Amino acid sequence: MNVLETRDLHHDFSGMKVIMGIDLKVAEGERHAIIGPNGAGKTTLFNLISGTYIPSSGKIFYRGKDVTQLRPYQLSRMGIGRSFQITSTFANMTAFQNLRLAVMAKHNIRYDIFRFVNKMKNITRETEDLLDQIDLYNERDVLACNLSYGKARALEIGMALGTDPELVLLDEFTAGMSKDETASAVQLVLKLTENKTAVIIEHDMDVVFSIADRITVIHYGKILATGLPEDIRKNRDVKDAYLGDLYVS
Numbered sequence: 001m002n003v004l005e006t007r008d009l010h011h012d013f014s015g016m017k018v019i020m021g022i023d024l025k026v027a028e029g030e031r032h033a034i035i036g037p038n039g040a041g042k043t044t045l046f047n048l049i050s051g052t053y054i055p056s057s058g059k060i061f062y063r064g065k066d067v068t069q070l071r072p073y074q075l076s077r078m079g080i081g082r083s084f085q086i087t088s089t090f091a092n093m094t095a096f097q098n099l100r101l102a103v104m105a106k107h108n109i110r111y112d113i114f115r116f117v118n119k120m121k122n123i124t125r126e127t128e129d130l131l132d133q134i135d136l137y138n139e140r141d142v143l144a145c146n147l148s149y150g151k152a153r154a155l156e157i158g159m160a161l162g163t164d165p166e167l168v169l170l171d172e173f174t175a176g177m178s179k180d181e182t183a184s185a186v187q188l189v190l191k192l193t194e195n196k197t198a199v200i201i202e203h204d205m206d207v208v209f210s211i212a213d214r215i216t217v218i219h220y221g222k223i224l225a226t227g228l229p230e231d232i233r234k235n236r237d238v239k240d241a242y243l244g245d246l247y248v249s
């Protein structure tokens with residue numbers, strides 16, 4: 001079954017057509033990379049899938065259910081988590097406090113003080129587990145604004161995964177990272193998405209080809225190609241539009 005499917009999705013900003021008939025299919029358990037030039041519409045597609053924008057037309061299905069009109073918090077509760085292209089952690093909160101927000105969102109915390117106190121014990125434990133998984137345990141009490149760039153991005157990934165989503169959307173998680181930071185972030189994402197479905201926007205082709213089970217290429221708001229990495233590598237249209245000679249044999 002497809003975990004995620006968009007059908008004839010369109011979106012425009014004040015008449016400027018940015019998404020023009022996208023039919024994306026993401027199967028259960030796959031890591032699906034979205035690639036394409038700057039301004040192709042990749043982040044906008046994420047904003048549609050995660051409910052930040054409602055599409056101009058077309059439909060979005062999550063596990064077969066029409067979720068086109070749902071808001072981000074509803075989609076998050078249904079199991080969709082996302083990270084942002086620009087770091088969106090809370091600068092003046094510690095790594096622990098940031099992650100705890102994501103874990104609390106998963107538990108749908110309400111202000112019933114007695115239930116709250118009990119739940120908080122579990123939340124602290126889960127948050128600390130997550131800190132450990134993203135290798136930030138030593139930075140537990142460091143303010144997000146004081147983390148190194150690579151650690152701040154790892155925290156961002158942790159926030160996306162803190163809600164324990166079944167479908168995770170990562171927007172350029174390696175953007176701005178050094179080679180070493182990229183290598184450890186790739187390992188982190190491989191580990192954390194092991195039993196999940198992931199859609200990953202990525203510019204770095206080494207990263208794409210090392211993590212993706214399938215790839216969709218977006219060009220001017222349309223799907224130019226979709227398929228297995230080896231097919232995308234060989235695809236002439238993709239080569240002409242985007243990849244160049246580097247990755248095409």
Ligand SMILES: Nc1ncnc2c1ncn2[C@@H]1O[C@H](COP(=O)(O)OP(=O)(O)OP(=O)(O)O)[C@@H](O)[C@H]1O
Nearest residue numbers: 013016018036037038039040041042043044045085
């Ligand atoms: N909120 C907005 N209002 C108006 N135009 C927007 C908005 N968001 C995106 N756009 C425009 O839509 C187009 C697609 O932008 P988008 O951010 O989706 O591209 P992208 O593929 O993610 O690019 P990049 O690789 O640079 O991140 C661009 O022309 C952009 O300027």
Ligand SMILES: [Mg+2]
Nearest residue numbers: 042043044085
């Ligand atoms: Mg983008």
